[in-house]
Amino acid sequence: MTDTTQTDRSPWAVFLIFLRLGLTSFGGPIAHLGYFRDEFVTRRQWLTDRSYADLVALCQFLPGPASSQVGIALGLSRSGYAGALAAWVGFTLPSAIALILFALGMASYGEAMPSGVLHGLKVVAVAVVAQAVWGMARHLCPDTPRITIMAAATCVVLLVPSAWGQVGVIALAAIVGLLLFKPHQGAAHDPLPIAIRRRVGLFWLTLFLALLMGLPLLTALFQNQVLSMVDAFYRAGSLVFGGGHVVLPLLQAEVVPTGWVSNDAFLAGYGAAQAVPGPLFTFAAFLGASMSEAPSGWLGGLICLLAIFAPSFLLVVGALPFWEHLRSNTRTQAALSGINAAVVGLLLAALYQPVWTSTIHLPQDFGLTLVALVALMFWKLPPWLVVVGSGVAGGLLSAVL
Numbered sequence: 344m345t346d347t348t349q350t351d352r353s354p355w356a357v358f359l360i361f362l363r364l365g366l367t368s369f370g371g372p373i374a375h376l377g378y379f380r381d382e383f384v385t386r387r388q389w390l391t392d393r394s395y396a397d398l399v400a401l402c403q404f405l406p407g408p409a410s411s412q413v414g415i416a417l418g419l420s421r422s423g424y425a426g427a428l429a430a431w432v433g434f435t436l437p438s439a440i441a442l443i444l445f446a447l448g449m450a451s452y453g454e455a456m457p458s459g460v461l462h463g464l465k466v467v468a469v470a471v472v473a474q475a476v477w478g479m480a481r482h483l484c485p486d487t488p489r490i491t492i493m494a495a496a497t498c499v500v501l502l503v504p505s506a507w508g509q510v511g512v513i514a515l516a517a518i519v520g521l522l523l524f525k526p527h528q529g530a531a532h533d534p535l536p537i538a539i540r541r542r543v544g545l546f547w548l549t550l551f552l553a554l555l556m557g558l559p560l561l562t563a564l565f566q567n568q569v570l571s572m573v574d575a576f577y578r579a580g581s582l583v584f585g586g587g588h589v590v591l592p593l594l595q596a597e598v599v600p601t602g603w604v605s606n607d608a609f610l611a612g613y614g615a616a617q618a619v620p621g622p623l624f625t626f627a628a629f630l631g632a633s634m635s636e637a638p639s640g641w642l643g644g645l646i647c648l649l650a651i652f653a654p655s656f657l658l659v660v661g662a663l664p665f666w667e668h669l670r671s672n673t674r675t676q677a678a679l680s681g682i683n684a685a686v687v688g689l690l691l692a693a694l695y696q697p698v699w700t701s702t703i704h705l706p707q708d709f710g711l712t713l714v715a716l717v718a719l720m721f722w723k724l725p726p727w728l729v730v731v732g733s734g735v736a737g738g739l740l741s742a743v744l
Contacts, residue, residue, distance in 0.1 A: 351387065354422045354429040360387075361414060361433030365621045368410075368434075372622070375410035383417055390420070401666045404679060406583050407655040408624045411435065415659050420537045427660070431652065438621035439628040443644040445615050446632035449608060461607065463711065463737020464614030465702045467730050470715035471617050472591065472694045477720070479687045488523050489684035492516055496688025501696060505596055510582055512685050520681020526673050539664050547661035551654060555581050568636050569646060572603075576627055576650035581658075589686050590624060590651075592693035599697070604633050606701050618730035627651040707740050 351360060364382065368375050376399055383389040390398070402412035411434060418430025449461075484490045496512045503511075558574040575597040583590045591613065598604040604612075612629040619625070631647030632640055662669070669675050703709055715733050718724045 352421050352426075354418075354425040357418050357422050357426045358429035358433040361418070361430045362436065363433075364414075365434040365437045368620045372408065372410040375622070376413060379410070379413055379417070389417060397666075401662060402659065404666075404669070404675075405655075405658045405662060407580055407658060408583075408622045408652075411622045411624065411652065412655050412659045415656060416537060416663065419660065424660075427656065431656070434621055435625055435648070435652070438616075438619040438625040439644065439648055441619045442612065442616060442625055442629035443632040443641060446608075446612065446629045446644070447640060449611065450633065459737040459739070459741025460734045461611045461737075462702070462708075462741065463733040463735070464730065465607070465610040466708060466711045466737060467614040467617055467715055467733045468610045469694070469698050469702050469712045470719055470729070470733075471614075471726070472690065472698050473712075473716055474719050476687065476690050476694055479690065483683040483687050489680065492519060492681055492684040493688040493691065496685040497691045497695075500592070500689055500692040504696070509593060509596070509689055512689065513582065513682055516681040516685030517678040518681070520678045520684075521674060524677040524680045526676040526680065537663055539660065541664040544661045544664035547657045551581070551657035551661060554653070554657075569638060572631065572634070572638075572643070572646055573650045576631075576647045577653055579627075580624070580651040581654040589690050590626070591698070592689055594627070594630065595693065595697055598630055603635055604630055605635075606697055608633050610698065610702060614730060614733070618727040624651055707744060711736055711740065 351357065360382070364375075364378055368378050380392075380395055384392050384395045398413055398416055399409070402409040402416070405412060411431060414430045414434045415427045418426035418428070420426075422429065480490075480493065484493050496516060499512050500509055554577060558570070558577055562570045562574045576594075579590055579593040579597060583593060595606075595609060599606050599609055609630070612633065613626060616623055616626040616629065625648065627647040627650070628644040631638075631643035631645070634643045637643075638646060703712060711733060714736075715729055718729045718732070719726065
């Protein structure tokens with residue numbers, strides 16, 4: 344064991360390590376997991392490569408942001424619950440602050456900003472979601488049954504445009520996966536270096552389910568804006584399988600039809616979220632700060648940020664004691680195969696409505712989207728550069744045309 348591993352067990356040390364990662368980790372959850380492996384397996388030797396792969400498998404199985412959940416688990420392994428909180432705060436804080444400031448800037452100076460710049464940010468959202476759909480479909484829908492599940496999920500979600508319609512699609516896909524797929528038994532992995540008793544894990548999982556079912560009831564009984572926000576964002580954080588981009592349709596169904604956030608602001612913020620490091624779920628901070636009803640601003644951003652990440656804490660800590668058994672269960676893997684295919688369908692539906700239909704109106708819109716997509720997928724330019732370039736190009740096009 345190196346000297347480095349002896350000096351980074353305090354919550355403050357964990358916070359500083361993850362703060363540096365939160366300031367520099369561009370590129371989305373897959374890139375984040377690569378940064379984490381370099382930092383914690385290769386450099387700091389907190390855990391073995393096989394243990395890290397096992398931890399990543401758990402967080403990809405659970406709903407929520409995989410990279411943030413891996414970070415929470417790593418912090419938990421070093422410094423207990425305080426370490427888990429320190430890891431999350433450090434990794435999340437930079438992008439959350441940047442997006443809240445962007446939301447406040449839009450509210451104060453939105454009219455002074457050329458409309459073409461905001462439209463350029465919306466165009467980036469089209470390119471980013473299209474890239475995510477393509478990449479996920481290649482890996483998660485490799486055969487005809489899963490492509491069929493994806494297409495069916497897309498059609499159902501477009502015909503039943505609601506958060507609960509999406510939940511129903513995921514549940515049906517799990518049942519279809521159980522019936523259709525027969526995964527092979529995986530090889531045993533090293534045990535994770537995190538000791539949590541099953542009784543404690545069961546408590547956290549029970550709390551997760553109690554909040555998931557209880558918050559909608561409380562919201563129906565007490566007409567309170569804060570409760571409604573917590574319910575909407577907690578539910579979104581609880582039901583998103585497949586990474587940060589999949590949260591887009593769930594959040595759009597919650598905040599745009601209710602009038603909390605305009606569709607233009609929603610898509611502009613989603614485009615801006617691609618330009619900041621850290622987890623994409625910090626988009627919730629932008630939405631909270633952009634609320635048309637109080638609380639908004641810093642308080643609204645904090646409420647929505649805590650609500651959307653709370654399920655990640657509860658699920659990671661609750662699932663860790665049971666994961667060794669679950670991950671070797673072929674029925675679990677079969678259900679997950681169906682769920683992952685449906686997740687691609689959800690994202691494909693979001694690409695059409697609201698992303699495409701509210702953004703692509705003119706030939707220059709399509710052209711700018713195509714250039715942004717090529718820049719991301721083939722030129723391999725960093726997302727922040729594509730965001731800035733699209734904003735500038737959108738402003739120039741609106742001035743010239």
